[in-house]
Amino acid sequence: MTAMTVTVLASGVFDLLHYGHIRFLEEAKRQAGPDSRLVVIIARDRTVRRLKGRGPVIPEDHRRALVEALEVVDEALLGYEDVDLEAVIERIRPDVIAVGYDQDEIERRTRRIVEERGLKLRVVRIGRFGKEDLNSSSKIKGKIVENWRSRP
Amino acid sequence: MTAMTVTVLASGVFDLLHYGHIRFLEEAKRQAGPDSRLVVIIARDRTVRRLKGRGPVIPEDHRRALVEALEVVDEALLGYEDVDLEAVIERIRPDVIAVGYDQDEIERRTRRIVEERGLKLRVVRIGRFGKEDLNSSSKIKGKIVENWRSRP
Numbered sequence: 001m002t003a004m005t006v007t008v009l010a011s012g013v014f015d016l017l018h019y020g021h022i023r024f025l026e027e028a029k030r031q032a033g034p035d036s037r038l039v040v041i042i043a044r045d046r047t048v049r050r051l052k053g054r055g056p057v058i059p060e061d062h063r064r065a066l067v068e069a070l071e072v073v074d075e076a077l078l079g080y081e082d083v084d085l086e087a088v089i090e091r092i093r094p095d096v097i098a099v100g101y102d103q104d105e106i107e108r109r110t111r112r113i114v115e116e117r118g119l120k121l122r123v124v125r126i127g128r129f130g131k132e133d134l135n136s137s138s139k140i141k142g143k144i145v146e147n148w149r150s151r152p
Numbered sequence: 153m154t155a156m157t158v159t160v161l162a163s164g165v166f167d168l169l170h171y172g173h174i175r176f177l178e179e180a181k182r183q184a185g186p187d188s189r190l191v192v193i194i195a196r197d198r199t200v201r202r203l204k205g206r207g208p209v210i211p212e213d214h215r216r217a218l219v220e221a222l223e224v225v226d227e228a229l230l231g232y233e234d235v236d237l238e239a240v241i242e243r244i245r246p247d248v249i250a251v252g253y254d255q256d257e258i259e260r261r262t263r264r265i266v267e268e269r270g271l272k273l274r275v276v277r278i279g280r281f282g283k284e285d286l287n288s289s290s291k292i293k294g295k296i297v298e299n300w301r302s303r304p
Contacts, residue, residue, distance in 0.1 A: 017169050019214040022221045062171040069174045071223040143209050144293045145300045
């Protein structure tokens with residue numbers, strides 16, 4: 001890595017990795033070109049439990065290893081338990097922050113930090129891919145439960 | 153790719169991609185060294201439905217795209233609906249075929265074809281990784297159903 005490498009930062013839970021995740025990450029990297037470095041922050045189990053009332057199905061270390069095993073991802077790191085966006089930006093020093101279609105709160109907080117601190121970074125919103133049912137971890141879980149309920 | 157590239161072939165359903173899958177594929181590739189080419193055959197929806205009585209949760213084109221998005225995988229292809237191992241071997245011309253700990257039937261059929269046709273290829277059995285609960289798609293599904301049943 002040279003000093004000129006552009007770093008893109010994305011984040012998420014990535015419980016039950018699906019095709020929508022791949023498209024999101026590919027699009028995030030595309031924002032800064034093929035030579036950029038894509039770093040992904042993986043939400044901690046405790047953070048998800050606190051915010052959603054229930055933890056992810058897949059433990060954080062497995063979620064992290066799976067995301068890092070993707071060709072498009074250069075590095076995947078576990079986040080801070082208290083979702084300290086300023087500390088993450090300080091540590092990764094991204095040129096671009098990519099936020100997903102369902103990351104309103106993260107986008108709002110990121111833009112506020114960027115404005116308050118006068119940071120030179122671009123916040124990019126990545127659209128949703130298709131309307132297909134299985135581009136969402138919760139819909140995948142719904143289908144699994146439905147299969148179980150209708151078992152012979 | 154030169155004529156000297158060693159090709160490793162692996163196969164599976166890869167419904168709900170998990171850490172055990174990654175370890176299996178990495179170990180498969182390791183059998184033939186870092187310069188080898190890893191080709192993965194993804195079981196068709198109809199094949200899984202026929203053999204297990206129920207199709208996968210994730211459709212075949214998404215399962216294929218997800219496996220191909222892994223850094224360790226060079227190419228992922230949908231299989232033949234009738235699981236024609238001879239046709240697959242003819243098409244891919246692998247030097248090594250890696251079989252998973254739960255692929256007894258595939259191992260048996262592969263070894264028979266290799267013997268009958270006098271093929272110069274190595275069949276390698278890849279062990280299971282850890283005894284952790286979440287290295288199995290069916291255990292992940294079980295946990296999702298359990299979460300749903302105990303919802304508040």
